Amino acid sequence: MSTTLRTQVLITARALIADKKHWVRGNYAVDANKKTASPYSDDAVRFCAVGAIVRAYKTVTGKSVNTELGENWSVPSVIREEDLDLLEIISEEIGHQAALRAFDVLIAARSRRTREATKKLIEMAA
16 A cells, blocks of 8 residues: 555654754754754754654655645645644654654554545445
8 A cells, every 4th residue: 555645744754853853842943053944945954843744745745835735834735733733732842752752643543544544445346
């Protein structure tokens, strides 16, 4: 079974911040000098969980979130807004390891939903 776009973006975002040296609190992204940067910038080297999703979306699709979705950074095509809000709180308030665990839960949930939907489609086609 192939990985969905949503799952690819979540996996890529998690990988961006897997090493704590590439994670940041309080900004979507920062450069090597710890100055605020756009998550789209080639200068960005550290990301919060939300910034990582924005960057991963561009990495996976080649398109910016703003181009695809206007100014809405919630990336509703990738992650539900309430999950994004919770991920941001976990990342900012609890920390790096908690953010990685939250990504793991979201990725597992996406994979499970995809498997369940595929199974239902197969059953319907039979």
